[in-house]
Amino acid sequence: xxQGEASSRRTDTLTPLLAVSDLCxxxxxxxxxxxxxxxxxxxxxxxxxxxxxxGKTTTVNMVLGxxxxxxGSITIxxxxxxxxxxDALAHTNFSAVYAALPGNLTVIENLRVFGLIYGVRPxxxxxEEMLAAFDLxxxxxxxxGLLSSGEQTRLSLAKALLNKPKLLLLDEPTASLDPSxxxxxxxxxxxxxxxxxxxxxxxxxxxHEVEETCDRVMFLSRGRVLLEGDPKLLPQAHGAADLxxxxxxxAHETLHERAPA
Amino acid sequence: xxxxxxxxxxxxxxxxxxxxxxxxxxxxxxxGIDIVLWGFITRYLNTISLHGGNFVPALLGAVLLxxxxxxxxxxxxxxxxxxxxxxxxxxxxxxxxxxxxxxTGLVITAVVTSLVGLATMIVLASLAFGLSFLxxxxxxxxxxxxxxxxxxxxxxxxxxxxxxxxPASEWFVWPLPAMIAPFAGVFYPVSTLPPWMQAVxxxxxxxxxxxxxxAVVQGRQADWGSLGIGLALSVLYIVLAAILFMGIFRxxxxxxxxxxxxxESAS
Numbered sequence: 001x002x003q004g005e006a007s008s009r010r011t012d013t014l015t016p017l018l019a020v021s022d023l024c025x026x027x028x029x030x031x032x033x034x035x036x037x038x039x040x041x042x043x044x045x046x047x048x049x050x051x052x053x054x055g056k057t058t059t060v061n062m063v064l065g066x067x068x069x070x071x072g073s074i075t076i077x078x079x080x081x082x083x084x085x086x087d088a089l090a091h092t093n094f095s096a097v098y099a100a101l102p103g104n105l106t107v108i109e110n111l112r113v114f115g116l117i118y119g120v121r122p123x124x125x126x127x128e129e130m131l132a133a134f135d136l137x138x139x140x141x142x143x144x145g146l147l148s149s150g151e152q153t154r155l156s157l158a159k160a161l162l163n164k165p166k167l168l169l170l171d172e173p174t175a176s177l178d179p180s181x182x183x184x185x186x187x188x189x190x191x192x193x194x195x196x197x198x199x200x201x202x203x204x205x206x207x208h209e210v211e212e213t214c215d216r217v218m219f220l221s222r223g224r225v226l227l228e229g230d231p232k233l234l235p236q237a238h239g240a241a242d243l244x245x246x247x248x249x250x251a252h253e254t255l256h257e258r259a260p261a
Numbered sequence: 262x263x264x265x266x267x268x269x270x271x272x273x274x275x276x277x278x279x280x281x282x283x284x285x286x287x288x289x290x291x292x293g294i295d296i297v298l299w300g301f302i303t304r305y306l307n308t309i310s311l312h313g314g315n316f317v318p319a320l321l322g323a324v325l326l327x328x329x330x331x332x333x334x335x336x337x338x339x340x341x342x343x344x345x346x347x348x349x350x351x352x353x354x355x356x357x358x359x360x361x362x363x364x365t366g367l368v369i370t371a372v373v374t375s376l377v378g379l380a381t382m383i384v385l386a387s388l389a390f391g392l393s394f395l396x397x398x399x400x401x402x403x404x405x406x407x408x409x410x411x412x413x414x415x416x417x418x419x420x421x422x423x424x425x426x427x428p429a430s431e432w433f434v435w436p437l438p439a440m441i442a443p444f445a446g447v448f449y450p451v452s453t454l455p456p457w458m459q460a461v462x463x464x465x466x467x468x469x470x471x472x473x474x475x476a477v478v479q480g481r482q483a484d485w486g487s488l489g490i491g492l493a494l495s496v497l498y499i500v501l502a503a504i505l506f507m508g509i510f511r512x513x514x515x516x517x518x519x520x521x522x523x524x525e526s527a528s
Contacts, residue, residue: 025517027517058517061517061520064351064355065354065355065514066350066351066354066355066514066519066520067514067517067519067520068511068514068515085357086357086358086359087357089355089356089357090357092355094355096351098351099348099351099352100348101349101352102273102343102344102347102349102352103347104277104280104281104343104347105273105276105277105280106276106280109273109276112272113269113272113273113276114269114352114356116265116266116268116269116272117265117266117269117353117356117357117358118356118357119263119265119266119357143280159352
């Protein structure tokens with residue numbers, strides 16, 4: 001297992017905002033997540049990579065409190081998620097490509113409702129900031145369901161940053177964005193993580209994006225962390241041309257392991 | 262409980278009603294149609310009655326009170342179904358929101374929507390068919406309270422069922438009041454029923470309300486003891502329904518049903 005020096009320094013010296021220990025999720029005889037442990041430090045962006053079905057979304061769902069682990073623990077900003085769910089989730093927010101905000105509310109209505117749920121103050125001011133940050137001002141009174149997929153993603157990201165979360169979970173946040181908007185969004189998120197010293201857990205299949213944004217990556221395969229380290233150093237350390245080649249190699253290895261003899 | 266988070270759930274429903282005539286009109290329309298239909302039926306029954314009786318307070322009053330219970334239940338369950346229809350569970354439940362806050366927000370929505378329906382029915386029944394609520398005296402308040410609490414209990418039980426069985430099970434929600442009505446003696450004394458149905462009616466809070474209502478209409482005193490039993494039962498059912506919903510929510514979180522709700526299955 002490789003370990004990026006810069007990122008490990010960060011994790012070692014700062015109290016992690018997210019600490020996951022021996023996390024398991026079992027469905028019948030299938031182990032979707034198989035004893036993974038990791039931590040994300042303040043200001044650190046960690047990429048969670050892996051082929052489809054590797055356990056990324058299951059892990060994210062457990063950290064979001066919508067899926068109970070079979071065993072293991074999750075601590076957010078020192079608060080045990082399983083014991084104090086509401087307190088822990090008050091410091092969290094997320095954006096996922098599969099969780100669009102209700103299409104029958106307007107952009108501003110959605111942000112007001114979720115701002116109230118997250119206890120954002122002053123709400124009106126913060127909502128205006130987010131509308132401006134994600135170029136949604138002209139859509140403020142538009143029903144969210146009428147937005148393009150890219151605009152809906154920007155709205156979901158605006159919701160995700162609304163409460164200035166200490167822990168931000170992003171599940172393929174730029175999947176439906178054009179390259180230009182995706183770059184702007186990446187910059188906004190990176191600036192947010194840096195300015196607020198927030199921890200970010202980021203899943204993506206875009207290796208260029210991961211290399212650009214993540215301080216550290218973890219390759220998940222069959223519910224386990226296979227590789228971990230600095231995305232700029234990992235490929236070389238494993239004889240791959242770049243992160244995408246390394247991803248493909250890991251995914252192929254996984255597929256061959258899965259295939260019957 | 263956090264009042265801001267409860268307000269958020271109610272506010273979402275307010276936004277939905279504000280922006281949608283298709284949601285707003287049914288608050289008035291169905292109860293209005295019921296009152297008009299039953300108003301004319303009672304008027305006709307009055308004309309053919311051999312004893313010159315007045316069916317308005319007993320029959321039209323019963324329709325109004327039963328519709329109130331139905332509106333309370335549907336107000337709560339429809340508010341929950343809005344999150345089902347818009348696939349909003351992940352956004353709502355991956356937040357600091359407590360389940361008790363969520364359900365309280367739904368209850369507030371049910372209070373408002375059912376009061377709109379009740380006001381519509383009272384105005385229509387009074388002006389068009391001469392139904393006077395003074396005929397029920399002070400007993401009207403416990404009647405409404407017991408029916409309201411029962412509607413809330415039914416609504417929570419209904420959304421628990423939808424959470425457990427998946428989006429398609431919403432079709433079990435709508436006929437729930439109709440399934441209870443024959444046992445509750447809405448339109449006839451419970452003594453009309455066969456013994457086994459009478460036994461069921463004894464555990465249904467609305468049965469105590471409608472028995473008392475008929476007593477009051479016939480010039481007798483409301484049976485306060487019975488209404489007390491009805492009230493106690495309705496409170497008990499709210500507690501049981503809340504426990505059921507919490508249990509099913511925990512099941513949904515444990516099995517992955519909540520995260521993969523649209524699949525309607527945890528495996």
